[in-house]
Amino acid sequence: MANQEEQFKKVVAHAKEYGYVVQSSEIYDGLSAVYDYSHNGVELKNNIREYWWKAMVQFHENIVGIDAAILMHPTTWKASGHVDAFNDPLIDNKDSKKRYRADVLIEDYAEKLLQKAQKEIEKAAQRFGEAFDEEQYKSTNPRVLGYLTERDQVLTRMAKSLENNDLADVKALIDELEITCPVSGSKNWTEVKQFNLMFGTKLGADAETAMDLYLRPETAQGIFVNFLNVQKSGRMKIPFGIAQTGKAFRNEIVARQFIFRMREFEQMEMQFFIRPGEQMKWYDIWKKRRMAWHLSLGMGAENYRFHKHEKLAHYADAASDIEFNFPFGFKELEGIHSRTDFDLSSHEKFSGKKLQFFDPELNESYVPYVIETSIGLDRMFLAIFSNSLMDETLEDQSVRTVLKLPAILAPVKAAILPLVKKDGLPEIAHQIIADLKFDFNVIYDDKDAIGRRYRRQDAVGTPFCITVDHQTLEDQTVTIRHRDSMEQNRVRIDALKNIIAQEVSISSWLKKMQEAL
Ligand code: GAP
Numbered sequence: 001m002a003n004q005e006e007q008f009k010k011v012v013a014h015a016k017e018y019g020y021v022v023q024s025s026e027i028y029d030g031l032s033a034v035y036d037y038s039h040n041g042v043e044l045k046n047n048i049r050e051y052w053w054k055a056m057v058q059f060h061e062n063i064v065g066i067d068a069a070i071l072m073h074p075t076t077w078k079a080s081g082h083v084d085a086f087n088d089p090l091i092d093n094k095d096s097k098k099r100y101r102a103d104v105l106i107e108d109y110a111e112k113l114l115q116k117a118q119k120e121i122e123k124a125a126q127r128f129g130e131a132f133d134e135e136q137y138k139s140t141n142p143r144v145l146g147y148l149t150e151r152d153q154v155l156t157r158m159a160k161s162l163e164n165n166d167l168a169d170v171k172a173l174i175d176e177l178e179i180t181c182p183v184s185g186s187k188n189w190t191e192v193k194q195f196n197l198m199f200g201t202k203l204g205a206d207a208e209t210a211m212d213l214y215l216r217p218e219t220a221q222g223i224f225v226n227f228l229n230v231q232k233s234g235r236m237k238i239p240f241g242i243a244q245t246g247k248a249f250r251n252e253i254v255a256r257q258f259i260f261r262m263r264e265f266e267q268m269e270m271q272f273f274i275r276p277g278e279q280m281k282w283y284d285i286w287k288k289r290r291m292a293w294h295l296s297l298g299m300g301a302e303n304y305r306f307h308k309h310e311k312l313a314h315y316a317d318a319a320s321d322i323e324f325n326f327p328f329g330f331k332e333l334e335g336i337h338s339r340t341d342f343d344l345s346s347h348e349k350f351s352g353k354k355l356q357f358f359d360p361e362l363n364e365s366y367v368p369y370v371i372e373t374s375i376g377l378d379r380m381f382l383a384i385f386s387n388s389l390m391d392e393t394l395e396d397q398s399v400r401t402v403l404k405l406p407a408i409l410a411p412v413k414a415a416i417l418p419l420v421k422k423d424g425l426p427e428i429a430h431q432i433i434a435d436l437k438f439d440f441n442v443i444y445d446d447k448d449a450i451g452r453r454y455r456r457q458d459a460v461g462t463p464f465c466i467t468v469d470h471q472t473l474e475d476q477t478v479t480i481r482h483r484d485s486m487e488q489n490r491v492r493i494d495a496l497k498n499i500i501a502q503e504v505s506i507s508s509w510l511k512k513m514q515e516a517l
Pocket of ligand 1: 217218219220250252259260261262263265266267269332333334335372374375376377378379
């Protein structure tokens with residue numbers, strides 16, 4: 001645990017030092033759970049967004065994109081259920097005065113039970129070696145069985161209480177499980193209360209007539225209210241999807257863990273409109289497709305897992321998260337939700353407009369069902385950034401800090417480094433930049449010894465360093481150093497473009513995604 005915390009602190013410090021992420025309004029001591037992306041961070045974020053957009057919109061003939069406004073008619077949020085049901089159950093500890101989400105406290109307790117069971121299983125696997133049958137052990141070993149059964153019971157009871165809005169029982173569960181405050185260590189809790197997460201604002205200058213608005217808490221509703229516009233203007237036929245990326249705002253109760261849970265964040269969402277009754281087929285297809293997108297980035301299949309929701313949101317008939325192994329453990333990265341016809345039907349009711357599709361094959365009109373994929377761009381950023389940051393001990397026992405970002409996402413693709421600042425080498429380096437900048441984001445660096453420059457680029461995550469030396473003057477060759485292997489080869493200047501393109505072209509990464517399907 002201490003190790004995890006240390007690793008996470010390193011991630012936050014590295015993000016600041018190397019121009020990725022800083023606290024918003026830092027000179028005024030910052031604004032809680034609001035962050036700014038610096039010069040490298042904005043590039044990484046743009047690249048993640050572009051890779052998602054290409055994989056969703058460009059890669060699918062039947063998906064198109066939109067960019068809806070952040071401010072929407074307030075009735076939108078009545079229809080979507082957010083005014084009445086977009087609440088988190090909160091609880092305060094009277095000693096530390098800290099506020100928590102009651103469901104998160106219980107889920108953390110359940111996660112510890114799972115970890116205990118897993119430890120027992122790992123120990124047994126070592127003891128029994130090849131002969132170990134994990135399934136049999138799980139179903140017969142009393143200790144493991146005890147942990148797993150208790151976990152199921154706790155989560156099921158919580159889901160039921162939350163569904164019934166029985167907050168007294170959620171509090172009773174916290175008391176019975178003897179959950180303590182991580183800060184004060186005490187069990188001195190308040191009652192559990194509901195708290196609406198939407199930020200309110202006003203439209204209009206006159207205080208009396210101004211209209212109450214909300215900053216959107218999800219981008220999805222901008223897609224639903226545009227369903228008919230897009231279907232008609234794009235002449236789309238079911239099944240089809242609408243994708244969108246953009247800011248969302250939530251007044252989160254527990255906003256910690258850096259950019260994992262923010263008050264202002266960005267979502268990348270896609271609503272896939274289908275025939276009623278076909279939702280389970282499409283739900284499975286989209287679970288597979290989204291996992292393939294993640295795996296194509298090469299961050300290790302062992303770092304992802306699906307988590308089926310016990311407690312379903314008010315709009316869903318099935319839901320799973322793709323969880324990622326963050327420095328603080330497995331947590332939700334993306335949601336795949338079967339949203340039924342809840343949203344479109346509700347907007348029909350509230351707006352009085354028909355939001356239906358005439359299906360020529362069935363010769364009937366219906367309100368389409370929806371499968372949604374929804375991922376937080378900032379959370380994906382954190383997944384990639386934390387997974388890529390590592391300290392490597394080299395052969396000479398020195399340690400290098402390297403950010404092994406997937407090459408396609410790296411902010412800067414190559415640094416061009418003249419060995420010395422004279423003899424015409426800087427001029428050649430600038431000429432290489434002038435040629436490469438049409439295709440790639442590249443930079444020039446002539447400060448410090450070459451070894452230090454390599455280390456600086458390793459820490460920034462630049463996949464290639466290109467060094468111009470005296471031999472370049474004679475034969476038009478340079479050395480190209482690969483960030484991950486640290487291998488160096490001598491290549492002709494006119495070959496550089498192809499070498500870099502091979503590693504960073506989106507099409508080859510999309511092919512990897514298709515292969516994983
Ligand atoms: N339209 C469905 C929806 O918004 P959600 O599970 O509430 O579903 C989807 O959010 C994704 O948005 C999450 O999986 C997460 O990646 C991201 N997300 C949600 N709240 C966030 C927050 N406060 N900060 C950063 N990312 C967040």
